[in-house]
Amino acid sequence: MSPSYQRTKIRPMSITQTTSLLPVPSGPLVISPLPPTANGLQKSPLGFSLVIPTYQESQNIPELIRQLSLLLDSILPDDYELIVVDDNSPDRTWEVAQSLILEYPKLRVMRRQQERGLSTAVIRGWQVARGEVLGVIDADLQHPPETLLKLWSEIQRGADLAVASRHVEGGGVSEWSLLRRFLSRGAQTLGLVILPEVVGRVSDPMSGFFLVRREAIAGKVMNPLGYKILIEVLGRGNISWIKEVGYVFQERLEGKSKVTWRQYIDYILHLLRLRFALWPVARFLRFSLVGFSGVFVDMAFLYLLSDPSALGWGLTRSKIIAAEMAIINNFLWNDLWTFGDISSHQRGWRKRLKRLLKFNLICLVGLILNVLLLNLLFNFLGFAHLPYGRYIANLIAIAAVTIWNFWINLKLSWRVTEVND
Ligand SMILES: Nc1nc2c(ncn2[C@@H]2O[C@H](COP(=O)(O)OP(=O)(O)O)[C@@H](O)[C@H]2O)c(=O)[nH]1
Ligand SMILES: [Mg+2]
Numbered sequence: 001m002s003p004s005y006q007r008t009k010i011r012p013m014s015i016t017q018t019t020s021l022l023p024v025p026s027g028p029l030v031i032s033p034l035p036p037t038a039n040g041l042q043k044s045p046l047g048f049s050l051v052i053p054t055y056q057e058s059q060n061i062p063e064l065i066r067q068l069s070l071l072l073d074s075i076l077p078d079d080y081e082l083i084v085v086d087d088n089s090p091d092r093t094w095e096v097a098q099s100l101i102l103e104y105p106k107l108r109v110m111r112r113q114q115e116r117g118l119s120t121a122v123i124r125g126w127q128v129a130r131g132e133v134l135g136v137i138d139a140d141l142q143h144p145p146e147t148l149l150k151l152w153s154e155i156q157r158g159a160d161l162a163v164a165s166r167h168v169e170g171g172g173v174s175e176w177s178l179l180r181r182f183l184s185r186g187a188q189t190l191g192l193v194i195l196p197e198v199v200g201r202v203s204d205p206m207s208g209f210f211l212v213r214r215e216a217i218a219g220k221v222m223n224p225l226g227y228k229i230l231i232e233v234l235g236r237g238n239i240s241w242i243k244e245v246g247y248v249f250q251e252r253l254e255g256k257s258k259v260t261w262r263q264y265i266d267y268i269l270h271l272l273r274l275r276f277a278l279w280p281v282a283r284f285l286r287f288s289l290v291g292f293s294g295v296f297v298d299m300a301f302l303y304l305l306s307d308p309s310a311l312g313w314g315l316t317r318s319k320i321i322a323a324e325m326a327i328i329n330n331f332l333w334n335d336l337w338t339f340g341d342i343s344s345h346q347r348g349w350r351k352r353l354k355r356l357l358k359f360n361l362i363c364l365v366g367l368i369l370n371v372l373l374l375n376l377l378f379n380f381l382g383f384a385h386l387p388y389g390r391y392i393a394n395l396i397a398i399a400a401v402t403i404w405n406f407w408i409n410l411k412l413s414w415r416v417t418e419v420n421d
Contacts, residue, residue: 019101021094022083022110025127029120033218034132047079048072048152048211049131053121054084057139058091059254062100067145068137069104075149084139085110085125087117093139118208118258119224119232126214135211136229140252143209147247151211154243160216161242163230165204170246187267191231194271197411198235198278203244205231212237225273226266227259235274280410286338287406293333294326301325324360331359339414358413366405373397 050068054061065082072080084107086094094111101107110125126134133155137143147164154162165171173181188206191199199205207230217237224232233239299322304310306318335343335355343355377383377393386392 019098021098022108022128024110024112024114025124026114029123029127029222029224030220031123031126031129031134031214031218031222034214046081046131047076048133048135049081049083049126049129050135050137050148051083051085051122051125051129052137052139053118053125054086054089054093054097054139055118055258056089056091056093057086057255058089058093058096060140061093061097064139064141064145065097065100065104065107067141068148069106071145071148072106075152080106081130082107083110083125083129084108085112085121087115087121088113117225118227119229122229123222123224126217129214132214133211134214134217137209140255140257142250142252144247144250147209147245148211150245151209154245155211155213157243159241159243160213160239161233161237162211163202163204163207163242163244164209164247165202165207165244166247166249167203168244168246171204171248172246173249174251176249183264187264190268191271194268194275195231195235195278198231198274199271201234202230202242205234209247212239223273223277225270227263228267228270231270231274235278283338283410284403284406287334287409288402290330290333290338291402291405294330297329298322298326327360327363328356330363331356334359334409334414339410342414355413359409362405362408362413365408366401369404370397370401373400 050072052061052064057064061084065084068082072082082104084094084097086097086109088094088111094109097107097109101109108128110128112121112124115121115124122136125136133152135148135151137145137148143164151162151164166173173184176184184206188199191205206228208227210230210233212233216239217233220236220238222232222236301322302318305313305321306315311318335352343352346355374393374397377396378390383389383393
């Protein structure tokens with residue numbers, strides 16, 4: 001225990017209490033909803049809690065706390081708190097922060113000794129936070145504190161999430177090398193490939209400077225890895241209205257960045273973990289089952305139309321009608337069942353017709369892909385020489401096209417339309 005820490009211990013009781021360290025939550029990374037009050041309404045004790053994760057930031061923390069307090073005292077007097085979550089930094093950042101509490105009573109400090117890592121630090125901080133709106137900002141002054149005012153006003157206007165972005169108007173990076181810009185954009189592109197529905201929702205998914213409504217993430221079990229806490233919030237939260245505010249990422253004046261190659265590995269693992277968690281497995285199984293039912297519809301119509309003992313029409317004409325019947329069958333089941341939760345929010349026969357047309361078109365493209373893939377596998381990739389090669393190749397082609405069909409339909413036909421503005 002350091003001398004200055006011991007000094008706080010001999011202060012009068014009331015002060016000792018206010019300057020003592022916050023307890024460190026353990027267990028699952030879940031943020032609790034606000035407790036209901038006597039009249040059943042939920043009212044938070046505070047408007048805003050801003051978490052500042054730190055590791056080796058003793059030189060930056062006093063200036064940051066000074067600037068943040070000045071700003072927030074002007075817009076939210078007595079309605080905010082600052083929470084420093086330090087991972088037991090060897091430079092004793094936690095202790096420096098603690099020594100500021102007397103001057104800045106809105107400040108609270110947590111010193112973690114068991115767990116480490118930026119993302120979990122942020123969530124642990126939010127777990128002890130009392131605010132209705134939760135936020136995060138870096139401790140190194142690379143995130144300009146004054147941007148907070150713009151972020152706050154977006155939340156005031158109703159946004160669930162307000163993100164400070166380097167890639168919208170007014171945003172940028174100060175003196176980044178070409179390599180650093182390339183790595184940053186590369187990481188974003190990778191994210192778009194692995195997790196398009198999450199990463200694609202904001203222009204700067206790597207941002208570590210944002211505010212989110214507590215209710216949008218309360219009760220969700222978070223499982224982040226590494227640095228990119230925003231991706232976790234977007235992926236697991238219940239967020240419909242997002243606003244972005246431009247800011248210029250400042251150069252670090254004191255201390256060092258903790259980013260190493262390890263963060264890139266963690267980032268990829270984090271994306272894959274979220275991908276797995278969000279993969280709509282149950283929906284895909286329903287989609288496949290519906291596809292299977294279509295085979296029977298197709299067969300039945302082909303028989304009825306083309307069989308000499310039934311109508312005896314030409315084979316091509318019969319097949320086209322049979323295939324269309326299967327498509328309509330699949331569409332109806334998918335609309336009611338597979339994607340029922342989405343289509344029930346998009347009622348009306350016009351919208352349904354539009355979905356049917358898109359579905360038809362995607363099936364047609366799927367059919368072409370199916371033929372191409374079968375040919376590729378059979379004629380060029382050696383399946384012709386395997387026993388039952390034709391059927392194995394066909395199975396692979398069907399499986400691949402089913403996944404393709406499912407994905408494109410999810411993105412286009414039964415897309416969840418969001419209000420962004
Ligand atoms: N609590 C905690 N904070 C961290 C950790 N790693 C980085 N930080 C803090 O997170 C913020 C961003 O980290 P930094 O290294 O500056 O990342 P960069 O700006 O992307 O280079 C800073 O406030 C760091 O002190 C960690 O393991 N635990
Ligand atoms: Mg930094």
